[in-house]
Amino acid sequence: MSGHVAPKKKVSDMKRLWGMAIDLDKCTGCGACQVACSQENNMPIFDDDSDLPKRVVFLDLMKVTNDNDRDAKFGDVKVAYLPKMCMQCAGNDPDDPQPPCVSVCPVVATDVGDDGVVSQIWSRCIGCRYCQASCPYEARVFNWWKPRYEGSFKEGLNPDVSIASRGTVVKCTFCSHIWKRERDRLIAKGVTDINAVQYTPACVAACPTGAMVFGDLKDPQSPVYEEKLKRDPRAVRLVHSIDALRDTNPAEYERRTKIKNYPNPKVWYLTSDQWLREKLSGFKKS
Amino acid sequence: MEKLERREVILMAGGAVAGAAVGTVFSGAPFLGLQWLVEWTQDQHVPAPGEESYLQGKCLLCPSACPISVRMIGNRAVKVETANNGCYRPQLAIQMLYHPERLKSPLKRAGKKGSGKFAPVSWEEAIKDIAAKIDELRSGGKAAEIAAINGAGAFASAEVLKRLVKSAGSPNVYSEPCYSSLSAAASGLTQGQSASIYYDFENADFILSFGARLVEGWGGDPGRMNRAFVDWKRRGARYVQIDTVCTRSASAADRWVPLNAGTETVLALGIANQLIAMGRRSAGANFAQWSQIVINDYTPERVAEITGVGVDAIKEIAAEFARARNPIAVAGRGASAVSSSSVEFAAIQALNSMVGSLGRRGGVMLADYSGLGDVALNAQAAKGLDDFIKNGSAGLLFINDANPVHRSVYGKTLADKMKKDGMVVALMPLLNDSAAYADYVLPTISSIEGEPIEARFKSMHPVDALLSIAGAVKGLENALPWKSFKDVYPLIGRLNLRGAGNFAFPVGLLKDYLAGFAKKIGDKKYPLALVPVEAPMVGDGDGMALPYVLKGLDGLTLTGSKLWVMMNPDTAKQEGVSEGSRIDIESSRGEIGSVKVHITKTVAPGAVAIPLGFGHEFYTKYAGDKGVNAKEIMSDDIDPISGAADWWFTRVKIS
Numbered sequence: 001m002s003g004h005v006a007p008k009k010k011v012s013d014m015k016r017l018w019g020m021a022i023d024l025d026k027c028t029g030c031g032a033c034q035v036a037c038s039q040e041n042n043m044p045i046f047d048d049d050s051d052l053p054k055r056v057v058f059l060d061l062m063k064v065t066n067d068n069d070r071d072a073k074f075g076d077v078k079v080a081y082l083p084k085m086c087m088q089c090a091g092n093d094p095d096d097p098q099p100p101c102v103s104v105c106p107v108v109a110t111d112v113g114d115d116g117v118v119s120q121i122w123s124r125c126i127g128c129r130y131c132q133a134s135c136p137y138e139a140r141v142f143n144w145w146k147p148r149y150e151g152s153f154k155e156g157l158n159p160d161v162s163i164a165s166r167g168t169v170v171k172c173t174f175c176s177h178i179w180k181r182e183r184d185r186l187i188a189k190g191v192t193d194i195n196a197v198q199y200t201p202a203c204v205a206a207c208p209t210g211a212m213v214f215g216d217l218k219d220p221q222s223p224v225y226e227e228k229l230k231r232d233p234r235a236v237r238l239v240h241s242i243d244a245l246r247d248t249n250p251a252e253y254e255r256r257t258k259i260k261n262y263p264n265p266k267v268w269y270l271t272s273d274q275w276l277r278e279k280l281s282g283f284k285k286s
Numbered sequence: 287m288e289k290l291e292r293r294e295v296i297l298m299a300g301g302a303v304a305g306a307a308v309g310t311v312f313s314g315a316p317f318l319g320l321q322w323l324v325e326w327t328q329d330q331h332v333p334a335p336g337e338e339s340y341l342q343g344k345c346l347l348c349p350s351a352c353p354i355s356v357r358m359i360g361n362r363a364v365k366v367e368t369a370n371n372g373c374y375r376p377q378l379a380i381q382m383l384y385h386p387e388r389l390k391s392p393l394k395r396a397g398k399k400g401s402g403k404f405a406p407v408s409w410e411e412a413i414k415d416i417a418a419k420i421d422e423l424r425s426g427g428k429a430a431e432i433a434a435i436n437g438a439g440a441f442a443s444a445e446v447l448k449r450l451v452k453s454a455g456s457p458n459v460y461s462e463p464c465y466s467s468l469s470a471a472a473s474g475l476t477q478g479q480s481a482s483i484y485y486d487f488e489n490a491d492f493i494l495s496f497g498a499r500l501v502e503g504w505g506g507d508p509g510r511m512n513r514a515f516v517d518w519k520r521r522g523a524r525y526v527q528i529d530t531v532c533t534r535s536a537s538a539a540d541r542w543v544p545l546n547a548g549t550e551t552v553l554a555l556g557i558a559n560q561l562i563a564m565g566r567r568s569a570g571a572n573f574a575q576w577s578q579i580v581i582n583d584y585t586p587e588r589v590a591e592i593t594g595v596g597v598d599a600i601k602e603i604a605a606e607f608a609r610a611r612n613p614i615a616v617a618g619r620g621a622s623a624v625s626s627s628s629v630e631f632a633a634i635q636a637l638n639s640m641v642g643s644l645g646r647r648g649g650v651m652l653a654d655y656s657g658l659g660d661v662a663l664n665a666q667a668a669k670g671l672d673d674f675i676k677n678g679s680a681g682l683l684f685i686n687d688a689n690p691v692h693r694s695v696y697g698k699t700l701a702d703k704m705k706k707d708g709m710v711v712a713l714m715p716l717l718n719d720s721a722a723y724a725d726y727v728l729p730t731i732s733s734i735e736g737e738p739i740e741a742r743f744k745s746m747h748p749v750d751a752l753l754s755i756a757g758a759v760k761g762l763e764n765a766l767p768w769k770s771f772k773d774v775y776p777l778i779g780r781l782n783l784r785g786a787g788n789f790a791f792p793v794g795l796l797k798d799y800l801a802g803f804a805k806k807i808g809d810k811k812y813p814l815a816l817v818p819v820e821a822p823m824v825g826d827g828d829g830m831a832l833p834y835v836l837k838g839l840d841g842l843t844l845t846g847s848k849l850w851v852m853m854n855p856d857t858a859k860q861e862g863v864s865e866g867s868r869i870d871i872e873s874s875r876g877e878i879g880s881v882k883v884h885i886t887k888t889v890a891p892g893a894v895a896i897p898l899g900f901g902h903e904f905y906t907k908y909a910g911d912k913g914v915n916a917k918e919i920m921s922d923d924i925d926p927i928s929g930a931a932d933w934w935f936t937r938v939k940i941s
Contacts, residue, residue, distance in 0.1 A: 035838075074887045153385070208368075
């Protein structure tokens, strides 16, 4: 027999693959997603959270403009806000998902669940920061300082999310603890079908304009049905210029998607602004 | 050389080791090491467990009163859940609820005014003292010296305080200038009814906004604007934003019309010129004189020269506006903080009048909210808050959920007056810049307390606190017959819409305004224009006390204690500044600095864009030592109708 061993086929009852789509044309940059995320996930409260190097957030509300383009003029420039969290990369093998961060973690503190969510277990992390270095989206944060919550701010902490130690890497988990909460509620009602569990992460629930939607990428009824998003000319993925090759150069596209650590994120951004699509995807139409 | 004995060498080596050991112990290193070991090995704070439940309530931050659901763990509130219908503000409620600097009891001044030194007192003592002061002023014939300043966001307590002060015999009740108070003053001028201008955003199909940043917290009800914005996209209504800075509203709009700072009124006159050329007329009084000015002096060419908007663009906008079925022209520059002159409101409302949008569905109406009824008084109040601060005085001043020392351009004047004048009573959940000058600070609840969450410490709903004060004053028992805020809420906040009435063009005021404007833009000593922008959630300053708001500030808004301002590359080149330069900004009123410069093409040439809401002197440790307060040098010309300073557009120079 040859030495090649076929990867084990995934065996799981879980049929869902959670993903998110964010319509930047509808985003007003109000900040509700960021606060909701911080509140839900027990973000530390330091003496001065305006201090950028010290800041710990899972969801970063980034201001994006095209004002640095050489031919941009006052009057033609634009400003958009970009809620950026963990992109929950899927990798290129559905049976053995290896996003960039998971493949480098020496202690299995981060892994991909059956539902596609890239987990992160704070207490298992040894703080080597390989994952942080390998993440294409700077979605991971290192706790350089012990997370603090001054005085009565502790009263508002969510018991579903454990508080990290100093020296660990933390990140957005698509609020998977809310999924667990919803699952437990269904089980208490006697529903044991795992695929019946639906949930909404805190950021999506808080979005006042409905710019953020969440659901099952494989479900044709879902607002984030992946096959539909792939065909949507408004949709791009962050720093993912490979997507542009899908129609123009299928052979090259196939080749690149086979490369190890192909990210394949599960968060899509939608916008009708071409400059913004180019800026986000990193692919410029010449 | 003396020979060392083996024994001596051993002793010396032993001594060195012992010395090093003693030294290490006394250096503190082992203790620090132990502390690190403890922190590294032991787990962090574990949130207290408890039974999960959800409390249903209403967000009481604005009259929309969106339903909210609060997730409870035991008796702790951990999250506000909304149903995609509100705005960002309910999400901040938990931070406010558990803020460690929340006032734990009423406070009485214990040091000099403005020092911020207070000692706790009981509610009984505070109420007795305040009621005695009201009695004293009333019996001494000085009832008119009682005054009140309500925050723009306070609506139930503002109504009760208005009723309290007016029943006590004083007309001096003011609101911090906001969209609704400024537009009410303007419609008093043009339509003879002091009710705020209500745009039917839900049914309009062409929205022409003159610097009103509609999706950035504008109008006091961001939830309504968010819903309207999504609806415009759905049904294809066209949104055109006129603005000096490329804000998110400008980018989210279907079209952004950039213009020179402070020239919105002139652009409105230019569009009116084109509407007249298309044969549009208004039935309003004095239209003939108004149109003479517009026809003779505001040709598209001249308007293009002043505003920087091209002749073609002016003609296009006017044509689109005239062609639309339900067009509205929106006045009220700004986002959370609004500043427009009454003439600007009138010039923009004139456009609505010329296309027949006044008083119809999909157009512009007048609105007020049901209140507790007015009290007729003979005495005359000042025109508005800034007019009152500049020219008035108070023997007893209530500051209700407001921060005029920080937000008014006359903040310093008010602070000086509060130091000298009579008693100051502040009602608020956190001590702010204005409360630092108070004699009494009464702790009020945050937005989700009272209902559905129990009030923390000894804080009270501001309505309840005011009712208790009224109950302790002789002769006011019947003026405020309610027992608690729960009796008051059903009476207030109901939206009351009416037609726009007859429109009258304020020709004389327009001439005065244009003369002043010409002088202002001709100022050679101050060649640049200072215009405000707002950072997400900071608004005009209230958000700065909340750490999760600070987490949203980017590195081009604030780094360390330094605030960033934005300038166009052309202006920067002309002024000789580069990215990251530190500058001071000077107007005829004074100087602020230093701030850092970010060079970006999102700002009009000749303008400096500065974020509002920074530079608090006294507002929790989180807001402390962060940036500068632009209001200190912003224009202090008081509008003759609204009595509010028109601070939007200030001539400055940088150094």
